[in-house]
Amino acid sequence: MSARDDGSPRPVETWLTDMDGVLVHEEVPIPGATEFIEALKESGLRFLVLTNNSIFTPRDLRARLLASGIDVPEEAIWTSxxxxxxxxxxxxxxxxxxxxxxxxxxxxxxxxxxxxxxxxxxxxxxxxxxxxxxxxxxxxxxxxxxxxxxxxxxxxxxxxxxxxxxxxxxxxxxxxxxxxxxxxxxIGKPNPLMMRSALNRLEAHSETTVMIGDRMETDIISGLEAGLRTVLVTTGSTRPEDIEHFPYRATRVVDSIADLVEFVKAPSLSVDG
Missing domain, CATH: 3.40.50.1000 (HAD superfamily/HAD-like)
Incomplete structure (x- = not known):
């Protein structure tokens, strides 16, 4: 899972990230979220912010995130x-x-x-x-x-x-x-259909996409079943002490989204652990 047939790490060309618990708690930004989104925009890499919440339109969510200091383009938000x-x-x-x-x-x-x-x-x-x-x-x-x-x-x-x-x-x-x-x-997570629809929207491939989430039972399992590499952040629902209780693993576990900024800025770094 961690490398191509020639042994080299697979590149990351597309990022998918959950919203609540990864970028914000309610309306409070999680440290590093703004920097992560800005790094993605500067890199030119394709990305989507995903949410199971069906209450708001992408325009609504953009405004809510912007009020938290996180500037996500409307077209980069994908909801259930x-x-x-x-x-x-x-x-x-x-x-x-x-x-x-x-x-x-x-x-x-x-x-x-x-x-x-x-x-x-x-x-x-x-x-x-x-x-x-x-x-x-x-x-x-x-x-x-x-x-x-x-x-x-x-x-x-x-x-x-x-x-x-x-x-x-x-x-x-x-x-x-x-x-x-x-x-x-x-339709929404943990159904991998949510991930597949996001990939189709971006015209992206699962082999070069990473999913970031805070819930093992939704974000990580749906990413895994869609063939993506996955990163669990411990700023949301799944606590570090709970990880070993699950019969599947994330590709990488980090403290927060702040730890992933360097992976966007330096594509040569591998998220594969």
Whole structure:
């Protein structure tokens, strides 16, 4: 995994990085994040910032990151909502969907030509929102019972807030699954489809791409299954003492994103450990 057939390290031509826990905590920048993104832009290397959060559009996320001092171009942000829209466009072009979610998801679906409807939709698409309603969940359950296909943007069971943990897409998906007996198809991490869609967007190859994440069970496993080299930072969910509990390993483990700036500035350095 660490070298080409001739024994030399594989070059890194493309970087994918998770957002929360890698670049920011809520809206607080993680030291080194600004320098890492600036190094990527100066290098000319292709990159995407990935997030399972489907609430916000790339424009929204760019503004939020910029407020934290991190300047990521809008076109360099890839969300589970965008990946979901791409999947649906490939599977059933110009279809229809009943959507439980916010602007990040509805905008992505509108942009691929989908019709939002609660009458005989092709799909029920569940995303993240801070205002899940009993009425919308009930409608989703009844539409799935009537034959709509069940898609969810990501399986995250909870998300952070300043007040504490919030239920997220995975928790509500479990409720709907229990009521209908139908499991959703999750698009976001740890589904490697999220990584594949990001690679396709960049016209990049897995052999020369590195994925950076803070969660072994989502970022690292999805990168691994998509054939990428992976770097775990310990500024987020997976703590150093938990790493050995997983049956798979990241290519490299570092303290924070600050430790990776040198790898962008000096392409001859190998992330392969």
């Amino acid at each position: 909502a965008l990946a979901t829209a791409q999947f649906l466009a490939d599977q059933r072009p110009h279809g229809s969907a009943y959507v439980v979610g916010e602007a990040g998801l509805t905008t992505a679906l509108h942009d691929i030509g989908y019709v939002m409807t609660d009458r005989n939709p092709d799909y029920v698409v569940l995303g993240e929102t801070r205002t899940y309603s009993f009425e919308s969940i009930t409608r989703a359950i009844r539409l799935i019972d009537d034959g709509a296909r069940f898609i969810a943007t990501n399986p995250d069971a909870s998300g952070p807030s300043h007040a504490g943990k919030l239920p997220a897409t995975g928790s509500v998906a479990a409720l709907i699954r229990t009521a209908t007996g139908r499991s959703p198809y999750f």
